[in-house]
Structure formats: structure tokens, C-alpha cells
Amino acid sequence: MAGSGHIPEATVARLPLYLRALDEVAPSGQVTVSSEELADLSGVNAAKVRKDLSYLGTYGTRGVGYELDYLKFEIGRALGLAHTWPVVVCGLGNLGRALANHTGFTDAGFPVAAAVDTDLDKIGTTIDGVPVFAPAELGAVVSEFEIAIGVIATPASAAQAVADALVGAGVKSIMSFAPTVLVVPDDVELRAVDLATELQILGFHLHRSIENAET
Amino acid sequence: MAGSGHIPEATVARLPLYLRALDEVAPSGQVTVSSEELADLSGVNAAKVRKDLSYLGTYGTRGVGYELDYLKFEIGRALGLAHTWPVVVCGLGNLGRALANHTGFTDAGFPVAAAVDTDLDKIGTTIDGVPVFAPAELGAVVSEFEIAIGVIATPASAAQAVADALVGAGVKSIMSFAPTVLVVPDDVELRAVDLATELQILGFHLHRSIENAET
DNA sequence: ACGACTTTGTGCACGGCTTCACAATCACAA
DNA sequence: TTGTGATTGTGAAGCCGTGCACAAAGTCGT
Numbered sequence: 346m347a348g349s350g351h352i353p354e355a356t357v358a359r360l361p362l363y364l365r366a367l368d369e370v371a372p373s374g375q376v377t378v379s380s381e382e383l384a385d386l387s388g389v390n391a392a393k394v395r396k397d398l399s400y401l402g403t404y405g406t407r408g409v410g411y412e413l414d415y416l417k418f419e420i421g422r423a424l425g426l427a428h429t430w431p432v433v434v435c436g437l438g439n440l441g442r443a444l445a446n447h448t449g450f451t452d453a454g455f456p457v458a459a460a461v462d463t464d465l466d467k468i469g470t471t472i473d474g475v476p477v478f479a480p481a482e483l484g485a486v487v488s489e490f491e492i493a494i495g496v497i498a499t500p501a502s503a504a505q506a507v508a509d510a511l512v513g514a515g516v517k518s519i520m521s522f523a524p525t526v527l528v529v530p531d532d533v534e535l536r537a538v539d540l541a542t543e544l545q546i547l548g549f550h551l552h553r554s555i556e557n558a559e560t
Numbered sequence: 561m562a563g564s565g566h567i568p569e570a571t572v573a574r575l576p577l578y579l580r581a582l583d584e585v586a587p588s589g590q591v592t593v594s595s596e597e598l599a600d601l602s603g604v605n606a607a608k609v610r611k612d613l614s615y616l617g618t619y620g621t622r623g624v625g626y627e628l629d630y631l632k633f634e635i636g637r638a639l640g641l642a643h644t645w646p647v648v649v650c651g652l653g654n655l656g657r658a659l660a661n662h663t664g665f666t667d668a669g670f671p672v673a674a675a676v677d678t679d680l681d682k683i684g685t686t687i688d689g690v691p692v693f694a695p696a697e698l699g700a701v702v703s704e705f706e707i708a709i710g711v712i713a714t715p716a717s718a719a720q721a722v723a724d725a726l727v728g729a730g731v732k733s734i735m736s737f738a739p740t741v742l743v744v745p746d747d748v749e750l751r752a753v754d755l756a757t758e759l760q761i762l763g764f765h766l767h768r769s770i771e772n773a774e775t
Numbered sequence: 776a777c778g779a780c781t782t783t784g785t786g787c788a789c790g791g792c793t794t795c796a797c798a799a800t801c802a803c804a805a
Numbered sequence: 806t807t808g809t810g811a812t813t814g815t816g817a818a819g820c821c822g823t824g825c826a827c828a829a830a831g832t833c834g835t
Contacts, residue, residue, distance in 0.1 A: 355822060357764050361757040362741065379782065388741040392785095392824055399784060407783040408831040424760050425767020432759075443658035444755075449739060453756040454763070493766055494759065517769065518762040524664060526577065526603040534765045536758050540659075541668040542576040543751050544647075544709065545639050547733040548669070549572050550749045551708055552640020554732065570792060594812065607794055607815095614814060622800040622813040776835100783830080793820080800813075805806100 352423070356397045360420050362387040363394070367417045379410040430518075431458035433492045435507045436499030437467060437477065440522055444498055446473040458490040461507075480510065487514040494518045501525035508535075567638070571612040575635050577602040578609070582632045594625040645733075646673035648707045650722045651714030652682055652692065655737055659713055661688040673705040676722075695725065702729040709733045716740035723750075 366386035370378055380398070384391040398411070403419035405411035421427070432455050434445045444450070445457050460477045462468065467477045478486050486492065495511035497504050497519060504523035511519055518534045521527055524541050581601035585593055595613070599606040613620065618634040620626035636642070647670050649660045659665070660672050675692045677683065682692045693701050701707065710726035712719050712734060719738035726734055733749045736742055739757070744750050 353822075357761055358757070360764070361754075361760040364760075365739065366741075381782085386741065388743070390824060392826090393822090395783060396785075396823090405783055406831065407829070408781045408833090410782065424764045425770075426760075426763070428763075428767065430759075430763055430766060439658040439661050443654040446654045447755070449756050450759065453759055455756075455759045494762055518766055520758055520762060524580065526581075526601065528603070534762055536762060538753060538755070538758060539576075540662070540753070541664050542573070543735055543753060544645075544665065544668055544670045545576040545579075545641075546572055547709055547735060547749055547751060548641070548643075548645055549575070549639050551645060551733055552643065555640075568792075596812085605794065607796090608792090610813060611793085611815080620813055621802085623802055623811045625812065779832105779834090781830100781832080783828105785828090786826095788823105788825085790823085791821090793818105795818085796816095798813105798815090800811100802809105802811085804809085 350400075352400045356400055359387065359389060359393075359397055360424055362389070363397070364417065364420050364424070364426075367413060367420070371413060371417070375413060377406075377410040377412055378416070380405070383411070426454055429454045429456060430493035431456055431490050432494045432496055433458065433483075433486060433490070433511075433516075434460045434475070434496045434498060435462075435480075435483075435511070436497065436503070437462040437464070437472065438498060438500070441496075441498035442472065444496060444522075445475045455494065458492060459486045461486065463503075480507070483510050484514045487511075487516060492516060494520065497521040497523050497527075499523055565615075567615045571615055574602065574604060574608075574612055575639055577604070578612070579632065579635045579639070579641075582628060582635070586628060586632070590628060592621075592625040592627055593631070595620070598626070641669055644669045644671060645708035646671055646705050647709045647711055648673065648698075648701060648705070648726075648731075649675045649690070649711045649713060650677075650695075650698075650726070651712065651718070652677040652679070652687065653713065653715070656711075656713035657687060659711060659737075660690045670709065673707060674701050676701065678718075695722070698725050699729045702726075702731060707731060709735065712736040712738050712742075714738055 363383060366383055380394040381391045384394045401419055401423050434441050434457055437460055445460050450457055457475050460475050461480055461483055462477055463480060468479045470477055495516045497507050499507055501523045504525050505527055508519060508527045508529055512529055512533055521537045524539055529535050578598060581598055595609040596606045599609045616634050616638050649656050649672055652675055660675050665672055672690050675690045676695055676698055677692055678695060683694045685692055710731045712722050714722055716738050719740050720742055723734060723742045723744055727744055727748055736752045739754055742750060
């Protein structure tokens, strides 16, 4: 029946894809999109698109499709895109520096407001316009810049301590690139992006396809 | 019953976590691990650990647990860790450079053997020990370095073309960081790591928790 | 006004993953 | 040898997500 009841996690994960697909269509001047068109652009099933959108309480028009601008507005609202959520990047190694300088973050409404590192040479400077602070200052940084999201790009050995510090400072959303399991309270949303694990999964399939070819 | 029949995808995704957990325990001199201990270290349920391991055909000993070294060997074998799979990084922007220089890749058995970029100033040079080639050379690069995995770190606009080139060169595994939907043949394994989408999912939960607090 | 055509919204069945619960199995001590 | 205690392996139930298939509902031409 729809309405803003409860949106399944799997659906939430697809909403950004739909939004991006709509942005690709917008310049064409097209006014409406069908679920099938949206499905093709997002790489998913048309029925899934319709079911996902029905959770938003956003209705299309039967026989026509979805009004493009209205749909963009509704999805954006569901995702909370009106607000911009400042991010702090913790750890300025290879990956951390790249993330701090990553334009995709700011573009999507998540400006990197500050960074934290243990390197005394970096503390007090700015890297790509992002001010760098000491770990001990994390609490103050979070409140001053109204940080909503912490990105952990430290070595695995430091990751849990950083996560604890972020949680202690009141941060409720964490994105971790550290190759380790992090423990956070239930009310903190944690998303782990584990590059080594992703590669090992690919390695598994490579390995298996070779084995199958031999048999 | 087990045996090397078919391993569920969800299980495959957890095997690297178990392996990492085992490596953490190893230095302690401990000889066996229980499913519960392994579960704690991996952040999953103990029953799930047991069921996952049963798919490998690797048996523990009832009343005792799993023999640590043997289990490491079995998981490593299932993941195909004996082999090392050379990687080519496509696109040397912020993220691409960081990935090319990322020690975690080599450590996990996925050395970055080559990189590809359109920038004429970079082609022919080496960046952090990684030789840089032109996109047109991709086919030759793949065969010469026996590339098994392609990492796409280009802007979204170039990603599909790069993916097509990788597929054309015979690469069967692709990891994409480009914020776009890629289409590849069924026999090519594609894993998309979408940072903007991940942040938007976090944003959704932040947004919702605020809304719920207001009501 | 009406029929043909299009596309949505959704009931339903199916498959995969998770979790519980417990019998089967092993080590070890008496 | 037998009993006790521990831990595995797995049947079964439940849950979530997917996708089909179709009625409901709108547009548009005549």
C-alpha cells in the first residue's frame, strides 16, 4: 500500500541508482519515465523498480509512467538530500588523501569538512583545502563542523580506536575502509567497504572457473 | 553433508573475514578455534560460521573445535589463494593513484602489475613502480602481464568503454569504482564499489532518525 | 462516449539466507 | 570402560527479497 511506513534496506540501496538514472535522462527534456526504462538504466528488474517506488508513496500514472521531476524530488526527499552532511576523513594515507580530495563526495552532498591524522607534519595544515587536526581534537572537530559522518581510512590496527572516538563524539554514521571488523553500538550505522575482501571474492570465482574448466 | 559442491555467494563473501580472523589468532599459539570464538572475531553468528565451514567440506572436531592451521589452509584453498592474480588499474585520478599504490592489494595476493590512463604525460612513466600505458595498449598489457582483474577508477563517462575494452581483452573479473551502472557479459564477474551510493545510504538513515525524533 | 492500448500497483509463489535447537560425536577423566 | 562435558553438523522453520502475472486505472484516437 505504500506510504512512508518502512522501506526495506534493499530498496534504500537502490534509490541512489534510480536518482542517478533520472539525472541522466533529465537533459533529454523527457517528461515521464516508465518503470521499464528506469529499470534498464539502473540495471534492475522493472517489477522491482515499481515495487521500490511504491514504498515511497510516490505514485506514477498508469498508462503513462512517472513524472520525472516529481520522482526526482520524492526520491531525493526520501534520501534526505535536502540536507548536506559534513564528513570527517580519519587517516590520511594513500586512500585517505584520495578520499579527502574526492569530488564525488561533495557533489553528492557530503562535503569533507575536516580530516584527522596522527602525523605531526600534517596537523595544522590544509590538504586540498581540508584542515587537518590531531586525533585528540576529534570531539571538538565534530561539534564545530557539525560532522554527521566519519570515514575511517586508517590502518586496521587503529581503526577500532578511531571508531570508538567517533562514537564518543556523537557520530552516528561511519564508513570504514579499514580491513578489520569494527564493533559499534546498535544506534550507529556502519558500512564497511573492504577492498581486499572484494578482490578475494573475485579471486574465488577466478579460481573456481579454472577448476571447473579442468574437470 | 558438505564437499565442494556449490558454495553460496553469501558464504564466499564471509570466507575472507574468517581467514583474517584466523590470522589474528595465529600468533597467540592457540591450536584450535571454536565456531563461537571465530564468530566473535568475524562479527557474525556462530551457527552461520559452522554452516559456512561445512560447505567447504572442512570438518572440525566435535567437542574441540577447528584445528587452526588446517582451517586456514582449507579456506585459503577454497578462495584460490595459492595463485596470485595480477591487477590492472584503469584511470589514474585521485582514487586510481591511491589504488595503484595501495599495499593492501599486493598483500592480499593481487599485485598491481600495470595501469592505464589517457593522460599523455603519464603514459610511458611509472607511478609508484607501476608502468603506465595508453588505453589502446590494454589488450597487449593484459596478455603480457597475465592480468586477471581489471579495476576501473575512471570518471563515469569513460567507465563503460573501459569495461568493454577489458572484456574484449579477455578479463573475466572487474571491480568498478565508477559511479555508474556497467553492463558486462554473464561470464564476467563484476563488483561495483559505489562510494557516493554508500554515503547516500548513510544519509538516508541520518535523515530518517531525525524525522523519527521529531515525531 | 467508448474501446483499444499502455503502464502501474500488487498478490502470490519461489528461492536463498539466517537462526534456532538438538542429536551426533569426540576428548578426557575416573 | 563408562560417564561427563563440550562442540560440531544439520534438519527445519522463518524471514526477506525477487520476479511473475494480472487486475486496476489511466490516456488517446475515433
